[in-house]
Amino acid sequence: MIQWIALASLLAWLYLAVGHGFFWRTDQRLPARRAPSVWPSVAIIIPARDEADVLPVTLPTLLTQDYPGPARLILVDDGSTDGTTEVARALADEAAKRGGSNVTAAVTASTEPPPGWTGKLWALRRGVDCAGDAEFLLLTDADIAHDPGSLTSLVASACTQDLDMVSQMAVLRAETVWERLIVPAFVYFFAMLYPFRWSNRPNSRVAAAAGGCSLVRREALLAAGGLAEVRGAVIDDVAIARIIKRSGGRTWLGLAEQVHSRRPYPRLADLWKMVSRSAYAQLRHSPLLLLGTVLGMTLVFVVPVAATIAGLAAGDATVAIVGAVAWLIMTLSYLPMIRYYRQPLAGALLLPAVAALYCGMTVDSARLKRAGRGAAWKGRTYADHGAPTATAARPATIVEPPRDPWNDGVSRPVATAVPEPSGPLDEAEAGHA
Incomplete structure (x- = not known):
């Protein structure tokens, strides 16, 4: 026996x-790319819930992207109680004063999710609503730092390969003993569950993504039913990839070189909770x-x-x-x-x-x-389909109703420091000015 x-x-x-x-190979990196003739507009959407500690490390990396085209950054405060909004606005103001980037910034607020929605997806929907007619949406997390050329590489890959979703598994922090032991295995097991090569084949039923860095073509997301189609998904990144691929879109997933998670998991208990x-x-x-x-x-x-x-x-x-x-x-x-x-x-x-x-x-x-x-x-604790359970406990907080983030008073780079954006963002920019 x-x-x-x-x-x-x-x-x-x-x-x-x-x-x-x-699945065990690590050679799935951003596919071959070349600069498009016209750089499309991008909206960077960050849902943030109590992220005041990590934002000073990560948010400036997005505010200083060297993307050649027009780009908006929209941070959606998902009911934070630690001053996330104030920290984000201050960082946006500092970046605007320095100039040198095409990325404009805005901070807005979400409301408590309605029944059937997870908080993150409800906040992402708010961000998508604020994105207007941006051609691409970069869905990223508050703890993710991006190298200066990250957005440019993502968009170039999507345009060159005609992809509707380009997602990268961020390089997770592996500094403490427990992180070094468990984090590589976490990514290894994820790749075993969703082999990247299979996920990247248009005719394969496997579809996966990494929520920390997913560039999505807005029209493809809408054609797939939008975020309402996955509103109760706890593992939202994979769910979004599935609906895009199911609707005929092309998705790609690989390992990152320019995207890093800065969230620490110093103890075994922290990693245990994450999994x-x-x-x-x-x-x-x-x-x-x-x-x-x-x-x-x-x-x-x-x-x-x-x-x-x-x-x-x-x-x-x-x-x-x-x-x-x-x-x-x-x-x-x-x-x-x-x-x-x-x-x-x-x-x-x-x-x-x-x-x-x-x-x-x-x-x-x-x-x-x-x-x-x-x-x-x-x-927040969620039941089977995303509805917050009665056991969820959190201090009461007043969440301001959603407003137009481009009129929320967040500064933008002065015209002399940043090339004037063109295309679909002109109207919004003019309204803000």
Whole structure:
């Protein structure tokens, strides 16, 4: 029986290594691109909920993009209580005084989401409404920093390859011991679940995206039904990619080089919460899928180590060799991700232990869901379809009604410092002036 289980694990790894979209490779980077003849207008939309601490690190990187065309940045305050709006406005004013960028900035407020909507998607919808007729929407998170040429590269790739959605998995922070151990595996498991190559094929049913950096063609999003189509999705990035691809749009997902997450997860508890808040939602809250996931991860990641040790201890060379070969394939498949995150290569040997941790996080996610605390984020807890549950607790706050952000008093660069935008943004800019 042990031999058969070890052999099943080895066969699983042979399939994963060569038949599962080469998910373990890290060569899916922004596709070939060239500058378009006319740079399209872009609206950068950032939903922010209690992000005052991280905005001084990330927001200036977007306000100083070297994008050649017209670009608006719209930060939507999603009911923050820590002064997020004030911090964002101050940073926007500072960037406007310095000048040197085509990016204009505005800060507006969302309201509490109606039943059926998650807070983030409701805030994103507010941002899309404010974006007007911008050709592209860059959906990004408040904790994401962008290198100066990030937006230019994204738009050039979309235009060159005729893509309706270009998404990059941001380089996550991997500085503390726990971050170095768990973060590379997080991206590795995501790629295993959604092989990037398969997701990037127009005729494939696999569709995925990374919410920290997704450039979306506005018309394609509207043709797919808009954000209302995914209003209750907890894993909103994947949901948006699915509806765009389902409606005939072309999507692309890869690993980033110019986009970095600055959110720290210094303790195991922080990383555990990050994974467990949505892991069960990834399994559609299905106990059967949960059981299959735990058994599958045990077979794939734990059995090779157990078989190697048990075979050596019992003097069973067949079991030991089969287990060792499966473990070797597993380790080799993890090395590209370890290198991508610039971690010691020996860390690849720890993947089975990290996988066991992820199993625990996934089971805990199901436990939290049964306790009515699933998919919790900054004071909001969501039921199956996005409606805030009665258990969500947060200090009362008055959220100003949505206003036109271009008349909210946020400064813009002076005309002498920034080339005058042209095209569909002219009317809005003239109104603001």
